[in-house]
Amino acid sequence: MKFKQAMVLTMAAAMIAVPLSGCSGENSASGSTGDSTAPVSLELFSTKSENSEILKSLAADFHTKNPSVTITVTSPQDAGTVLKTRLTKNDLPDVLSMGGDATFTELQSAGVLEDLSKESYASNIQDSYKEMVYDVQKDAGKALYGVPYATNASGVLYNEEIFKQEGAEVPTTWDDFMALCKKLKNDGITPFELTFNDSWCTLPPWNSMAPDLQPENFTDDRLAGKTTFAATHQEVAKKYLALLPFAQEDYMGTTYADGNKAFAEGNAAMMINGNWAISEFKKVNPDFNVNLFAFPASNDSSKNYVTSGVDVLFAVSAESPNKEAAKQFVSFMMEKETAEKYITDQFAFSAVEGVEQEDETVAGVKKDIANGKVANFPDHYYPSGFDLAALAQEFAKNAAEGKDAEQNITDFLKQCDEKYDAVNVS
Amino acid sequence: MKKKNRRVASAFYFMVIPMALLFFTLHTLPFLQGVFYSFTNWKGYGKWAVVGLRNYIHIFSDPDIVQAYGFTFYFALFATILVNLFSLLLAMGLNARIKLKSTLRAIFFLPYILGNLIVGFVFKFIFANLLPPIGKALGIASLSVNILGTDNAWLGVLFVTVWQSIAFNMLIYLSGLQTIDHDLYEAADLDGATGWSRFKNITFPLIAPFFTINMVLCVKNFLMTFDQVMAMTGGGPGTATTTVSVLIYKRGFHGAQFAYQSADAVLLFLIIVAISLFQLFVLEKREAKLA
Structure with missing residues (x-):
């Protein structure tokens, strides 16, 4: 009886403890450092399952132009939670494609993102959407930790x-x-x-x-x-x-x-x-x-x-070993031609100046958006x-x-x- | 009877030590880390400080957590009773000399082989798309809508959980029943013990240890119900089917309450250990009495 009791107890204790320990884990930092010609692999993490296909195809275009850089797109279910889980493990993806929401605020205030306000494309973004990013950043003034890319309605x-x-x-x-x-x-x-x-x-x-x-x-x-x-x-x-x-x-x-x-x-x-x-x-x-x-x-x-809010912004992990390649990719995404391809596929609106959505399916709000008759999503301002x-x-x-x-x-x-x-x- | 200095073949150590090291680094250590973080205000990232018992004190005044515990206990109670009842019945049926015994055993064991999430998603589809037309045709109001969107959502989750859990418990009961010597039943037959009295006086006392194991495993499993809920309702509608584990996951990661929810996890761990010990104590006493 004693042996069985001990066994059952151990077994029970072991099984109870398993899920509790799932929370912490080890780092799995990967990726190669080095100069621009060495092969580099980047992870592009998207919190939107709807855009993973177009991101994959644009990432492939980027790879064609920059053969040394390979980009893997990940876009899991319940991505916001996954992202935070990875943040707890200090395993942030190199490039993030996410909403201008409370999750972004969390990341930005945790100090793990790169300030992109000095990049050349930053001046080419509609002010109203830049404002929305400023609004959801904490104590950051006009620093731009996320580049507004696509906007929604x-x-x-x-x-x-x-x-x-x-x-x-x-x-x-x-x-x-x-x-x-x-x-x-x-x-x-x-x-x-x-x-x-x-x-x-x-x-x-x-x-x-x-x-x-x-x-x-x-x-x-x-x-x-x-x-x-x-x-x-x-x-x-x-x-x-x-x-x-x-x-x-x-x-x-x-x-x-x-x-x-x-x-x-x-x-x-x-x-x-x-x-x-x-x-x-x-x-x-x-x-x-x-x-x-x-x-x-x-x-x-x-x-x-x-x-209308910032549906997709790009952010670069400050701790990424391939920061330069990551920035280069964001810069590519902000090019007029790329931005047009993206919004055409997504029926979205672009935050890039001069890139307009021509599709008739969203014609009903096009004028309002162009005239700035927009309000951000109120829940972007609620605590996360x-x-x-x-x-x-x-x-x-x-x-x-x-x-x-x-x-x-x-x-x-x-x-x-x-x-x-x-x-x-x- | 202990013998000192007896040489033990080193092979046994080779079997145990690597496993123990793996177990410790991948399991015990993170667990202890979790316990440590439960005394801090860590959000899951960034700066943190030790805050003592603040998290634990706050738990008791947090309505969401109290509600989740209430629901979890309620759910575990129903699930434990139903699973044990049905799995024992099935095991007895399948232990009898019936036709197609092996086939039936395989069929009843099937749900256990399928992943919880898969089963959850499949049933989510069944509840949303297949059941409502049937409910409508039969004129049953509560079945003509997707049950997972109503106050009865927990019944849907309970059904799936029970359906899936019966398999494993049935197997344990079945192995218990097979340890019973057939001569005993023959002797009982001669004494005129049949039906209920045979079950009460012979079968059940002899499988009592298996009942103990099943009860402990069930309670522990159901107090940590997670996969089914995540797959089927995500804790909704509202927070109606949010179990403690679901709350820990959602709020711990999504709500940036890592340390606070770690405290919640430690509390759940302590509660489960306490209940398991209590069960073992009470049920083993009964076992001794019955045997």
Whole structure:
């Protein structure tokens, strides 16, 4: 009995401890140092699965021009988390292609990125997007730790054919928007395809409405604790709930992949998401006629901004042994011709001066973007541990399960404040 | 009975020592590092300082962590009971002299060979795309939507976890049942013990040690449920299916709370050790009584 007991105990203890220890690990720094002719291999890490193909093809172009440099593109699932995990191991990729979001702020404030403001291409970037990068950097002034490259636009994606059939106009005010939804529903057409089974998909409606409806200095005031979500975001939450009855059946159970497919097949008239989804639609239905308009959250149409942020910026690891080659690659990516290839493939907008998106699928917001009628994604300014997606998903789920709207809004905004404060201490 | 200075063939040391070194460097050392970091404010990178027990104290007032522990215990309780119940039933069935015994054993063991993540993704698809039409056709409201997007998401995860875990526990029970001498059953037959009383008085006492192992392994496994949740719900909807392990992973890395969540991991470790010891203590006492 004693032996067996000991054995079982050891076994149990061993098995318990395994996952706990998965957190730390060894460095695996690799790569060769040396002069420019020695073969160099770079790792380009992308946090966007949608752009890995085009990055691979552009990396191959770069390799053709610079045969000594080979670039491997990695783009794992849940890339933000993977990136932070690798940061904990001091195993940062040489070049990063990522969003101008809280993860970027984390990296930048950890001091592991290279300042690129002195590079020649830095002066060739649209100011509004440079500002967005300055905004999310910590204590960095006009240093540029990430070069804004591609920008995105979030709003309402719509099926042009259904709109034409219905004789529908693109709405520019909230009331018109609701009237349109009602009309579509009466005609037996599902107004929205929402894909709330993936928690991040609950954010686009919030991100589109909050900049239009929140007080001007909300971001700073909230950070300083001078205001609350509960005091300022009632209207956003109320309008959020107003959208849900117009969604397809079981929107809580629909995944992003399934929803994109359904939308591309014409099962709904609109989808509240961003231009990044367009390439997904085209995979299902190459002839799909889709366009994008600014989410009309307010009845004052001058306030209805296109939500546009730095979708992709390039950063170079300060600790990379191949820093020069990495910078050379970024410089190549910023060339007009390369930037055009990228945005054409991605239906994205370029931060490089003079590079314009000509595709018709995003024509609806092109003018707004060119005129600077854009607002950055509000969640780029929230602290990184603040998981708004989980809260919004719960908010929507409660609505789907018939929770009283008033109570649901109160609870949700209270949760937002509590969770925000919980991570805003450090 | 100990003999001192007895020569042991050096081959045995060659078998053990390299493994011990590997085990120590790749497992024990990182584990101890994790314990150390739980006393710091390390975010996972950058500068850090030792903060003593601050992380541990903060855990108890963190609603997210408390909620995750609540859910994890709840989930582990259901999963442990269901897995042991069904695996014992299956094992007894497959131990009887039925036709197609080997084939059936192979079929029931199959889920264990598949990776947790794969099974999770497959079931995610089944719940999202295959089940709702069936639910609709049968007129069952709760099945006509994707169960993973509702308050019942945990039942979906539970079902998959139980389905997959039965295999291994069944195997342990089966090996236990095979150690029982058939003469015992024949003797019991002569004494008129059949059905429930035969199970209660002969079968169960004889496989009690296997029950102990299964209980300990189940509780430990289910308190650390991770893969299935990550694959199927990502902890959602909202935070409804967030287990402690999922929270540690998400907040530890994505939320830059490495040290804090290390403390959480150490706490989970201590809890599991305590529960396992308690189980062993109680169940072995029962074993002794039964035998």
